[in-house]
Amino acid sequence: MNAEIINIGDELLIGQVVNTNASWLASEMNKAGISVVQITTIADDDYAIKAALDQASERAQIIIISGGLGPTRDDITKKSLAEYFNSEMIFDEGTFENVKKIFSLRHYEVTEVNKMQALIPEKCIPLQNNNGTAPGMWFEKDDKVFVSLPGVPYELKSLFSDEVIVRLAKRYKLGAVVHKTIMTTGVGESFLAAKIKDWEDNLPPYVKLAYLPQPGLVRLRLSAKGPDKQALENELQQLTEALKQYVPEVIYGYDDMSLEEAIGNLLKEKGKTIATAESCTGGYIAHLITSIAGSSDYYKGSIISYSNEVKMNLLGVSSASLEEYGAVSQDVVEQMATGARERLKTDYAMATSGIAGPDGGTEEKPVGTTWIALAGPNGVISQRFHFGEHRGRNIRRSALVALNMLRMELIK
Numbered sequence: 001m002n003a004e005i006i007n008i009g010d011e012l013l014i015g016q017v018v019n020t021n022a023s024w025l026a027s028e029m030n031k032a033g034i035s036v037v038q039i040t041t042i043a044d045d046d047y048a049i050k051a052a053l054d055q056a057s058e059r060a061q062i063i064i065i066s067g068g069l070g071p072t073r074d075d076i077t078k079k080s081l082a083e084y085f086n087s088e089m090i091f092d093e094g095t096f097e098n099v100k101k102i103f104s105l106r107h108y109e110v111t112e113v114n115k116m117q118a119l120i121p122e123k124c125i126p127l128q129n130n131n132g133t134a135p136g137m138w139f140e141k142d143d144k145v146f147v148s149l150p151g152v153p154y155e156l157k158s159l160f161s162d163e164v165i166v167r168l169a170k171r172y173k174l175g176a177v178v179h180k181t182i183m184t185t186g187v188g189e190s191f192l193a194a195k196i197k198d199w200e201d202n203l204p205p206y207v208k209l210a211y212l213p214q215p216g217l218v219r220l221r222l223s224a225k226g227p228d229k230q231a232l233e234n235e236l237q238q239l240t241e242a243l244k245q246y247v248p249e250v251i252y253g254y255d256d257m258s259l260e261e262a263i264g265n266l267l268k269e270k271g272k273t274i275a276t277a278e279s280c281t282g283g284y285i286a287h288l289i290t291s292i293a294g295s296s297d298y299y300k301g302s303i304i305s306y307s308n309e310v311k312m313n314l315l316g317v318s319s320a321s322l323e324e325y326g327a328v329s330q331d332v333v334e335q336m337a338t339g340a341r342e343r344l345k346t347d348y349a350m351a352t353s354g355i356a357g358p359d360g361g362t363e364e365k366p367v368g369t370t371w372i373a374l375a376g377p378n379g380v381i382s383q384r385f386h387f388g389e390h391r392g393r394n395i396r397r398s399a400l401v402a403l404n405m406l407r408m409e410l411i412k
Helices: 020-031 046-059 078-085 094-104 112-118 153-171 189-195 196-203 229-244 258-272 282-292 308-315 318-323 329-346 391-410
Strands: 002-008 037-044 064-068 089-091 120-121 124-128 136-141 143-147 175-183 207-213 215-227 252-253 274-278 299-304 348-354 369-376 381-385
Touching: 002 020, 002 046, 020 037, 020 064, 020 153, 020 175, 037 046, 046 064, 046 078, 064 153, 078 120, 078 136, 078 143, 078 299, 089 274, 094 112, 094 175, 094 196, 094 229, 112 120, 112 348, 120 136, 124 153, 124 196, 136 153, 136 299, 153 299, 175 258, 175 391, 189 196, 189 207, 189 215, 189 318, 196 229, 207 229, 215 229, 229 252, 252 258, 258 282, 274 282, 274 329, 282 391, 299 308, 299 329, 308 318, 308 329, 329 381, 381 391
Parallel strands: 002 037, 002 064, 064 143, 274 299, 274 348
Antiparallel strands: 089 120, 124 136, 136 143, 175 215, 175 252, 207 215, 348 369, 369 381
16 A cells, blocks of 8 residues: 655745654554655645645555645645545534634634634545644545645644544555664675675565665664564564574664664673773763663763873873874874773773864874774773764764774673
8 A cells, every 4th residue: 555745835845844744654654554655845836736646646545745724825735625626615513613622722712714724625524633723634536545634743643643544444454564673883884785695685575675874884674565464573573583694793783773772781781881081072972872871870981082181181191102103093092991991990991082074184194084992801902993084974983883892892
């Protein structure tokens, strides 16, 4: 069963309002076994609305429209829908009673403008909006369903959950769409694809694999369609277990688990503590770790040693090392990690020192050069990386690589 979402509103097209309705509707329809084939955003324009409806009906059986149902002149969706479905406008008493009820609860008087909300196309089934005055409208044409919903998010969500999805389930025999997300780190998208090629080649035809990369991470999303939800969930679980045989070291979690959450679970499981010494990441690693509830059980603190003076005075980095090798060096970053571990009395400490950019690079150490070290019970390990020229991505990738270095040490 295919669906299309049409979002109406000039405010969406000029970037004044973020379109959260589309992502929410797509997620809810996927849960119900409905595949969204396209999401379209158009202006408050009669021609654009009617053209979008024509095009959507060629692609999908279910068309969900949001926006443009307010009582003011700029909201033209209702009028355009009436014309599109060759329908007269009628005054609906049930809708008007709901308008009066809403205004009574808010201690407002119903104006003539508000009363106009009860004017609806005769050929629609009105859907009562318990959170606002604009009713939802259900149309049927050529065995297709068109549903118009208000653009206000909490009104749209309530109407869709209480009315629309219930009616769709009664009208159509909806199948199941099941997703499983595998979270990976430590290897790029193309290298990961090469490692799991044989596994991917043997996926069943009803299972699709999507690579969803971001700096430092790659999400693998398995999607399966079929009549039996439980059977699909079992199938995806078996496929996930089989994937572990190909890349056990890069999988750190499932279903959008963050790397910092996975690290926290490992530290709590093993009863270990961690501290950080950050230069180029400027406290970003500390931010990620402490974003997890309960991180005080294993995280002791951070020394943000952005200057050489702080590296020397608080972490015990040798001035001779700084002078001979520079702050972005193996010798210095290892001393930073060791110093943080000793001073904050933790089992592990990680340190970062690099050139985040966009300035500061040299021929020997270009922008993106980063040294990361981890000090622990078995000594100190360190590695140099070249992340690129974008400052924000360099900071993000440095933090994730540092966390993954700790993860690999903990799972040994």
